[in-house]
Amino acid sequence: MTTTPDTITAYRESLVLHLRLQEVPPDRIGEIVAEVESHVADTGEDPTEAFGTPRDYAAGLTDEHRKPPWWWTTTTLVLAAAAGWLSGRGAFPLLRAEPYLGRSGWLWLATGLVLGVPPAWMVGRRARQVLDPRTGQPLVATPRWAPLVFFAIPFAIVLVGWVAIELAN
Amino acid sequence: MTEDDVPTEWLRAVLPLAVLAVVAEEETYGYAVAQRLQAGGLGAVKGGTLYPVLNRLEAEGLLTSSWREGVGGPGRKFFAVTAAGRDSLDRRSAAWHTFTERAGGLLPDPRSTR
Numbered sequence: 001m002t003t004t005p006d007t008i009t010a011y012r013e014s015l016v017l018h019l020r021l022q023e024v025p026p027d028r029i030g031e032i033v034a035e036v037e038s039h040v041a042d043t044g045e046d047p048t049e050a051f052g053t054p055r056d057y058a059a060g061l062t063d064e065h066r067k068p069p070w071w072w073t074t075t076t077l078v079l080a081a082a083a084g085w086l087s088g089r090g091a092f093p094l095l096r097a098e099p100y101l102g103r104s105g106w107l108w109l110a111t112g113l114v115l116g117v118p119p120a121w122m123v124g125r126r127a128r129q130v131l132d133p134r135t136g137q138p139l140v141a142t143p144r145w146a147p148l149v150f151f152a153i154p155f156a157i158v159l160v161g162w163v164a165i166e167l168a169n
Numbered sequence: 170m171t172e173d174d175v176p177t178e179w180l181r182a183v184l185p186l187a188v189l190a191v192v193a194e195e196e197t198y199g200y201a202v203a204q205r206l207q208a209g210g211l212g213a214v215k216g217g218t219l220y221p222v223l224n225r226l227e228a229e230g231l232l233t234s235s236w237r238e239g240v241g242g243p244g245r246k247f248f249a250v251t252a253a254g255r256d257s258l259d260r261r262s263a264a265w266h267t268f269t270e271r272a273g274g275l276l277p278d279p280r281s282t283r
Contacts, residue, residue, distance in 0.1 A: 031246075032220075034236070035199065038245050039216040042200035051217035061221060133236050134244035 003046050008037060011047040011054060016130055016140050018058035023067050026128040032061070034133050072122075080119035084154055086112030091158045096165070180211060186265060187211060188222050189250070189258050192232055196249040199223065223248055231257050 012033055019029045036057075040047050051057045090109025093100040100108055130139045191197065191205045199219055206214050226232045231254030236244045250258070 031224075034244070035220045035246055036216065039199050039220070042198075042245075043203075043216070045216075050215055051220075057217055060217070133246075134238075 014054035018054045026130045029130045076119045076122045083112045083116030095162045192248045193250040198245040
């Protein structure tokens with residue numbers, strides 16, 4: 001079997017994805033991928049031949065990297081949902097210049113943003129870029145606009161809701 | 170089954186100790202460890218088997234690793250034994266020899282009984 005740079009790139013991208021799904025920390029992902037590439041550069045083997053499919057290799061490393069417990073993910077989701085709901089609850093009264101349940105929109109918005117800090121930190125930690133330990137450069141290019149989308153979606157929902165309410169009035 | 174054809178469970182049992190022994194001989198990298206194991210008669214060990222073993226030994230504090238630039242090629246991850254690794258190798262090797270001698274004592278030896 002011939003090993004082309006395309007084979008290596010495809011294997012790298014797939015392995016990063018499957019290790020991400022196993023919630024392996026980004027610095028470990030960089031190490032694991034660099035080991036594979038360094039090894040097949042020495043042997044001239046096809047990566048799948050030497051390490052198995054990316055899915056199987058990533059799955060085989062699970063005893064080394066335990067996934068975070070289910071309550072960790074649940075807590076993140078519940079906090080993120082509460083933060084999103086409270087921020088939206090605050091943004092509407094602010095845009096419409098009226099209080100919600102007798103409280104200023106600023107209070108709801110601030111509570112939402114404070115609650116959003118822990119889940120944003122947890123997600124950010126898992127979503128860090130994977131760096132190649134050999135070069136210190138990112139292993140897989142992430143578009144610069146990717147983090148923006150994360151914030152743009154809730155913002156767009158509030159905006160669309162507000163526009164809809166204004167038009168209905 | 171020929172003499173060289175050993176069950177994979179046996180290999181799995183001895184591989185961490187054998188890898189530790191190879192790295193203890195001299196600081197080395199993955200592919201060179203695989204070549205040394207093959208030259209030692211343990212057969213071809215795939216990368217997918219070898220690196221998890223190396224990483225587990227490192228996680229246990231028996232090895233350390235560092236990336237070095239290759240000559241005109243990509244970087245290589247070099248592994249070196251720690252003091253704890255050398256200590257563990259001595260103790261586990263002694264235990265392994267005791268174990269194989271006892272197991273050998275229970276088994277018939279076709280070479281001596283024809």
